[in-house]
Structures are given as C-alpha cells and as structure tokens.
Amino acid sequence: MGSGEPNIAGKKKKYLKAALYVGDLGPEVTEDMLYKKFRPAGPLRFTRICRDPVTHSPLGYGYVNFRFPADAEWALNTMNFDLINGKPFRLMWSQPDDRLRKSGVGNIFIKHLDKSIDNRTLFYLFSAFGNILSCKVVCDDNGSKGYAYVHFDSLAAANRAIWHMNGVWLNNRQVYV
Incomplete structure (x- = not known):
C-alpha cells in the first residue's frame, strides 16, 4: 500500500470490519465447508468453527474473515440465509464489543x-x-x-x-x- 500503510491498530480495525458471524450451523459443518461456501465472495483470511473448550463439539456458529470489507458486505447482503448441507445459516457482522x-x-x-x-x-x-x-x-x-x-x-x-x-x-x- 506504500506510504499510506495503516498502523497496527488501523489494520485490526479494518480486519474487524471484514469479519462475519455465521450462525445456525449444523454440527457437521467444518471450516473447510465454510471456506468453500464463502470463497466465491472474495479472498478470505480464514474461517473458524467455534467449539466447546472441554468436549471440542461444535457450538453451531463460526466466523468468516475476508481480506476486504467490501467482500464481507457483499456476502452479508447476498448470502444471508443461504444453505449449508440443506440448513439455512444466519450472517451478521462480527461484534467483538460485548x-x-x-x-x-x-x-x-x-x-x-x-x-x-x-x-x-x-x-x-x-x-x-x-x-x-x-x-x-x-x-x-x-x-x-x-x-x-x-x-x-x-x-x-x-x-x-x-x-x-x-x-x-x-x-x-x-x-x-
């Protein structure tokens, strides 16, 4: 990006603006399945399925982190309530602020x-x-x-x-x- 490269705090803020929460996932959904579903929307940083810390069982939600906020916004506006394994999922912006x-x-x-x-x-x-x-x-x-x-x-x-x-x-x- 040249001399306009944002500082670390700016990078973190931009990164958060490109993260989506994916809810109502079935227990069989994997990170790879999320990646394959959302990759057509744009380049991804990573996907994550959240798991119980003791049993490691999936909790029914995860996160998709895009490289660019515009791709995350496009996914939110066009893919919300799409299906994974025949089950609709919910999308919303990741909100780290409790x-x-x-x-x-x-x-x-x-x-x-x-x-x-x-x-x-x-x-x-x-x-x-x-x-x-x-x-x-x-x-x-x-x-x-x-x-x-x-x-x-x-x-x-x-x-x-x-x-x-x-x-x-x-x-x-x-x-x-």
Missing part, C-alpha cells in the same frame, strides 16, 4: 408469530426500520415456537419497528412487539 451485544439497547421481542415465519422472513420484515445486528426466530425440534428477537443497532430503529409492527397481522396472526 457492551453493544449485551446492552439490550435496540433489542425487541416479537410474539404470536405464525409458524411459517422463518429467520429470512423476519429479517426482511424488520430491516425496513433500521440496521439489524441479529434476528432469530426461536425454534425447537418441532419448528418455530412462535416468538423471535430482533436486535437493531439503535434504539430509534427498535422504536420504529415497535411503532409500525405492534398489532400487525402477519399470515393471519396478530403479532405483538
């Missing part, structure tokens, strides 16, 4: 969802109100349990979603936010 993830600011709870509402549908329904950090329909072995969580990057976005979606009918069921 304070933002655990603050509760921007989190909303949606109940009385029809069982046909999946993560993809939930994401597209609520993305109109702001930038979604995470969204998840809660499921068990029988499918949707009828409720979900959406985490926006701001309180304003969460409030817009509550204002516009509380009491709305989705697939013949009135939802409450």
Whole structure:
C-alpha cells in the first residue's frame, strides 16, 4: 500500500470490519465447508468453527474473515440465509464489543408469530426500520415456537419497528412487539 500503510491498530480495525458471524450451523459443518461456501465472495483470511473448550463439539456458529470489507458486505447482503448441507445459516457482522451485544439497547421481542415465519422472513420484515445486528426466530425440534428477537443497532430503529409492527397481522396472526 506504500506510504499510506495503516498502523497496527488501523489494520485490526479494518480486519474487524471484514469479519462475519455465521450462525445456525449444523454440527457437521467444518471450516473447510465454510471456506468453500464463502470463497466465491472474495479472498478470505480464514474461517473458524467455534467449539466447546472441554468436549471440542461444535457450538453451531463460526466466523468468516475476508481480506476486504467490501467482500464481507457483499456476502452479508447476498448470502444471508443461504444453505449449508440443506440448513439455512444466519450472517451478521462480527461484534467483538460485548457492551453493544449485551446492552439490550435496540433489542425487541416479537410474539404470536405464525409458524411459517422463518429467520429470512423476519429479517426482511424488520430491516425496513433500521440496521439489524441479529434476528432469530426461536425454534425447537418441532419448528418455530412462535416468538423471535430482533436486535437493531439503535434504539430509534427498535422504536420504529415497535411503532409500525405492534398489532400487525402477519399470515393471519396478530403479532405483538
């Protein structure tokens, strides 16, 4: 990059902007499978499947680290809810700052969802109100349990979603936010 080469802190910041969290992975998914899935989006630094420190069993999520933030953004916008081994996965920006993830600011709870509402549908329904950090329909072995969580990057976005979606009918069921 020449004289414009960023310092180490700048490199770390850029690196974090190119990292995606991949959730809802099956226990059979490997780093190699993630690499093969995401490599068409752009050059990768590495992939990682997170494992239990004691049993070494996969925890159902991992990370894909791209060389360039634009490639990560493209993957997030075009590959979210794609399939690996027939199972849809969720993508979101990796958020290493525990304070933002655990603050509760921007989190909303949606109940009385029809069982046909999946993560993809939930994401597209609520993305109109702001930038979604995470969204998840809660499921068990029988499918949707009828409720979900959406985490926006701001309180304003969460409030817009509550204002516009509380009491709305989705697939013949009135939802409450």
